Amino acid sequence: MTFKDARLKIVAGTANPELVQEIAGHLDVPVTSAYVGRFPDGEIDIKLHEDMRGSDVFVVQPTCPPVNENIMELVLMVDTLRRASAGRITAVVPYYGYARKDRKDEGRVPISAKVVANMLVGAGVDRVVTVDLHAQQIQGFFDIPVDHLWARPVFQEAVQAMGLERPVVCSPDVGGVKLARAWAKALDAPLAIVDKRRVGDDQVVMEHVIGEVEGRSALLTDDMISTAGTITEAARILKDRGAERVVIAATHPVFCGPALERLRNCPAERILVSNTIPLHGDLPDALEVVSVGPLLARAVQRIHCEESVSALFDD
Numbered sequence: 186m187t188f189k190d191a192r193l194k195i196v197a198g199t200a201n202p203e204l205v206q207e208i209a210g211h212l213d214v215p216v217t218s219a220y221v222g223r224f225p226d227g228e229i230d231i232k233l234h235e236d237m238r239g240s241d242v243f244v245v246q247p248t249c250p251p252v253n254e255n256i257m258e259l260v261l262m263v264d265t266l267r268r269a270s271a272g273r274i275t276a277v278v279p280y281y282g283y284a285r286k287d288r289k290d291e292g293r294v295p296i297s298a299k300v301v302a303n304m305l306v307g308a309g310v311d312r313v314v315t316v317d318l319h320a321q322q323i324q325g326f327f328d329i330p331v332d333h334l335w336a337r338p339v340f341q342e343a344v345q346a347m348g349l350e351r352p353v354v355c356s357p358d359v360g361g362v363k364l365a366r367a368w369a370k371a372l373d374a375p376l377a378i379v380d381k382r383r384v385g386d387d388q389v390v391m392e393h394v395i396g397e398v399e400g401r402s403a404l405l406t407d408d409m410i411s412t413a414g415t416i417t418e419a420a421r422i423l424k425d426r427g428a429e430r431v432v433i434a435a436t437h438p439v440f441c442g443p444a445l446e447r448l449r450n451c452p453a454e455r456i457l458v459s460n461t462i463p464l465h466g467d468l469p470d471a472l473e474v475v476s477v478g479p480l481l482a483r484a485v486q487r488i489h490c491e492e493s494v495s496a497l498f499d500d
Contacts, residue, residue, distance in 0.1 A: 198246030207478035248282035256289035279461035284319035302326035306408035349402035399427030409437035
């Protein structure tokens, strides 16, 4: 995938520079030269070193931990581009933070996902590209186009290479059924659901499995792994119910708190995650990272060339 167009600009935040370089490499476009630093008191300082006037700019910045730092950096980058007379500004946000609070489910709480959407639009974003939102209705919080990509096609080749016999696709809770159903359709496999009851912010109780998993290879799917309590307990339940093999495929490796320790002790033989969030340090042996760089590069190319992006919404 190579094409030359001086109007296309790729701007990198500091949250995931490796992914930005990969996207730019697929497009054969250099990353725009910029300075993103900090003042002595921690405030963010930004300076673009190239002319942006009339350009079609794609700012790549997942809002992963440190979430507040990365969101503020993205907002200030967008404001910088707007004031530099960029023609169109697209925020490529592979991981959309604050997505868990997408509705007012009790009194006196914010709808955080809407607040972040307001910040981005208010700063001057013209379009948003993201991957596997925690709640699909977040698209409706924006009054601008949102291209919501699915990471499943990226994972599917790795999953099919494992040669899972008699596969069954499992959702770790009711909220993940739509994602699991898409996987089940793609693999021509039955669907199962683990019955989860949350008893704390990072504690869950699982007791039942809806569907037949005994003697089968279970593919456990989710949009993210945070503390890993849900996904590892679901894997244990599936093994207890007689699943021959358990494989996990989860898009966003948030990995906070006890996540890595839990994943090291998880009965899953393979844990597939994407690179929407950068990973560092001592990672579990079973962990395998699958890149969404080519997917995002195709989306950028199609948007820039005014072509349909719907072919990438493989759900």
